[in-house]
Amino acid sequence: MTMVTVLSRRLLLSAAVILALLVILPSALDPYQTILLSYGLIFAIAALGFNLLLGYTGLLSFGHSAYFGMGAYAVAFIVKYLKITSMEVFLIGGILASAAVAALFGFLCVRYTRIFFGILTLALSQVLWSLAFKFFWVTGGTDGLRVPTPSLLGMQMAPGQDKMTFLAHRYYYYVLIIFLAGLAVMWVIVHSPFGKALQAIRDNETRAEFVGVQVRKYRFVAFLISGAYTGLAGALWVPLNGLTTPEILHWTFSGKIVFFTVLGGFQTFVGPIIGAVVYNYLETYAVGHTVYWQLVLGIVLVVLVLALPAGIVGTAKRLGLRLRRAA
Amino acid sequence: MNLLVTKVLTKYFGDTHAVDGVDFTVQQGELLALIGANGAGKTTLVNLISGMLRPDSGSIVFQGADVTSQSVHGRIKAGIARSFQLVNLFDQLTVLDNVALVIFSREGKTRNFVYLADHDRPVRQEAMDVLQRFGLENKANMLAGGLAQGERKLLDVAVAVALRPKLLLLDEPTSGVSTREKAPIMDIITAIVRSEHITAVIIEHDMDVVFKYSDRIVVMHQGTILADGTPDEIRTNDQVITTLIGTQASG
Numbered sequence: 324m325t326m327v328t329v330l331s332r333r334l335l336l337s338a339a340v341i342l343a344l345l346v347i348l349p350s351a352l353d354p355y356q357t358i359l360l361s362y363g364l365i366f367a368i369a370a371l372g373f374n375l376l377l378g379y380t381g382l383l384s385f386g387h388s389a390y391f392g393m394g395a396y397a398v399a400f401i402v403k404y405l406k407i408t409s410m411e412v413f414l415i416g417g418i419l420a421s422a423a424v425a426a427l428f429g430f431l432c433v434r435y436t437r438i439f440f441g442i443l444t445l446a447l448s449q450v451l452w453s454l455a456f457k458f459f460w461v462t463g464g465t466d467g468l469r470v471p472t473p474s475l476l477g478m479q480m481a482p483g484q485d486k487m488t489f490l491a492h493r494y495y496y497y498v499l500i501i502f503l504a505g506l507a508v509m510w511v512i513v514h515s516p517f518g519k520a521l522q523a524i525r526d527n528e529t530r531a532e533f534v535g536v537q538v539r540k541y542r543f544v545a546f547l548i549s550g551a552y553t554g555l556a557g558a559l560w561v562p563l564n565g566l567t568t569p570e571i572l573h574w575t576f577s578g579k580i581v582f583f584t585v586l587g588g589f590q591t592f593v594g595p596i597i598g599a600v601v602y603n604y605l606e607t608y609a610v611g612h613t614v615y616w617q618l619v620l621g622i623v624l625v626v627l628v629l630a631l632p633a634g635i636v637g638t639a640k641r642l643g644l645r646l647r648r649a650a
Numbered sequence: 651m652n653l654l655v656t657k658v659l660t661k662y663f664g665d666t667h668a669v670d671g672v673d674f675t676v677q678q679g680e681l682l683a684l685i686g687a688n689g690a691g692k693t694t695l696v697n698l699i700s701g702m703l704r705p706d707s708g709s710i711v712f713q714g715a716d717v718t719s720q721s722v723h724g725r726i727k728a729g730i731a732r733s734f735q736l737v738n739l740f741d742q743l744t745v746l747d748n749v750a751l752v753i754f755s756r757e758g759k760t761r762n763f764v765y766l767a768d769h770d771r772p773v774r775q776e777a778m779d780v781l782q783r784f785g786l787e788n789k790a791n792m793l794a795g796g797l798a799q800g801e802r803k804l805l806d807v808a809v810a811v812a813l814r815p816k817l818l819l820l821d822e823p824t825s826g827v828s829t830r831e832k833a834p835i836m837d838i839i840t841a842i843v844r845s846e847h848i849t850a851v852i853i854e855h856d857m858d859v860v861f862k863y864s865d866r867i868v869v870m871h872q873g874t875i876l877a878d879g880t881p882d883e884i885r886t887n888d889q890v891i892t893t894l895i896g897t898q899a900s901g
């Protein structure tokens with residue numbers, strides 16, 4: 324048996340174990356914990372999308388709050404104006420709206436790289452944020468917009484069922500399935516010829532151009548997919564949160580998405596997922612336990628990044644390799 | 651038959667006349683060496699032909715079609731490929747993927763994101779064949795960033811060759827490697843170019859290498875063409891001898 328098959332067997336085995344855990348967790352945890360995990364998985368979808376740009380295309384966006392927020396607001400608008408509460412409609416609406424914004428912003432941003440790209444994505448997302456403020460009669464301003472519990476595959480929440488139970492069970496599984504589907508699709512994308520072309524652009528855009536890859540076009544498509552993923556996450560997030568406010572469009576939220584990804588390790592496929600879930604727990608506990616949570620969280624994160632420059636998953640991989648060599 | 655013709659091709663950088671009214675032709679099937687002192691304008695000429703730079707004036711005709719204002723992408727489609735003086739590779743991709751990507755690109759498959767690149771057997775096979783011809787098959791699964799300098803130079807050329815170009819422009823394929831390594835690298839490259847009937851322009855400083863491998867030599871000096879002839883003609887050209895003295899060591 325070759326090294327590769329041993330490795331991929333091990334990978335499959337651990338994936339199966341994690342999947343089994345994710346499936347049985349809601350029956351073992353209290354609803355609050357399950358909901359927390361749902362948030363983590365949703366942020367993980369956003370981070371997966373974000374990392375198609377950072378890890379695979381070499382573009383650092385500081386404006387992904389725009390797509391997450393657009394996904395969330397699209398859902399709120401569907402409720403407000405169309406009076407529809409179907410989750411499937413939410414998802415389609417969220418994806419389309421965020422993809423439309425990503426197409427517009429991407430068109431402008433992919434002309435630039437490095438710091439110019441980052442600043443432009445940030446500036447554009449801030450425009451969206453200020454629009455959410457200014458047009459308060461549409462967006463509800465700082466009060467935001469409420470979103471009720473949706474129907475899942477046409478099924479309403481059972482009458483008399485409390486919202487917490489619904490979110491911790493049916494909604495959790497719904498999120499889990501979409502997360503897994505999103506994961507699988509992204510995995511194929513980054514391993515496809517298209518994904519290789521993106522990585523080539525990341526490594527050396529000049530050479531990519533000179534082997535026939537139309538760099539700008541490919542960056543644009545990556546931007547579009549990335550925005551749509553993050554928008555999908557926003558659409559899943561809003562029913563869980565029950566409310567969307569301009570905060571979700573603010574650049575500080577973009578910063579969080581960057582953080583999930585760097586914390587988990589942007590040079591690995593699963594890094595952003597782990598980073599999102601871990602960050603979500605860290606923040607929740609920091610907020611719950613101290614009024615100085617931002618300070619505490621900041622310090623914890625600085626230490627983590629300094630101690631694990633390759634991110635959690637990157638560092639774990641290196642350790643694994645070293646152990647295997649030593650054995 | 652002329653594969654490529656440039657007419658009074660000109661490119662200035664401020665006061666530097668990098669390429670100054672150059673009439674340059676490449677004939678179908680030949681292996682042409684482009685030589686000249688540092689700063690003579692060789693790389694700039696290749697940059698103009700490959701579309702990396704726009705000329706200030708003049709024209710470039712490839713296979714009878716004017717490509718002067720065509721995009722890089724258009725020129726690659728037409729069959730012009732190049733390598734770089736300073737190695738340009740995809741360092742975080744494996745050696746195999748560096749070549750496979752080029753094949754995907756050539757076949758228009760990079761638009762496809764619904765199947766796994768590693769499962770494309772014909773592309774993998776062709777990429778392995780290319781690597782084998784360059785003697786890099788044992789490095790296929792290494793990251794390109796981990797190769798030694800000589801291997802990197804070879805892979806840089808392999809990437810251009812995998813495009814199956816009609817005209818291959820190689821900018822100093824042996825620069826930055828030890829003198830001992832130069833001959834083996836040139837042996838490999840010229841063998842491939844000859845066996846696949848690729849027309850090639852090779853920029854090279856080492857005169858021994860130039861005389862040994864080329865069919866024709868074009869000498870550039872301060873943005874213009876100083877001489878053009880067979881190795882024997884150039885070897886005995888007094889003007890070339892006087893201008894190139896002292897530049898041999900600097901390559």
Ligand SMILES: Nc1ncnc2c1ncn2[C@@H]1O[C@H](COP(=O)(O)OP(=O)(O)OP(=O)(O)O)[C@@H](O)[C@H]1O
Pocket residue numbers: 663666667668686687688689690691692693694695735
């Ligand atoms: N992008 C640029 N901007 C300004 N000047 C340039 C640029 N590229 C080249 N030059 C100048 O144009 C002249 C020709 O440069 P070029 O690189 O074409 O020479 P070369 O013959 O390839 O030399 P070498 O053997 O050192 O590679 C030089 O004087 C160089 O300094």
Ligand SMILES: [Mg+2]
Pocket residue numbers: 692693694735821
């Ligand atoms: Mg040069």
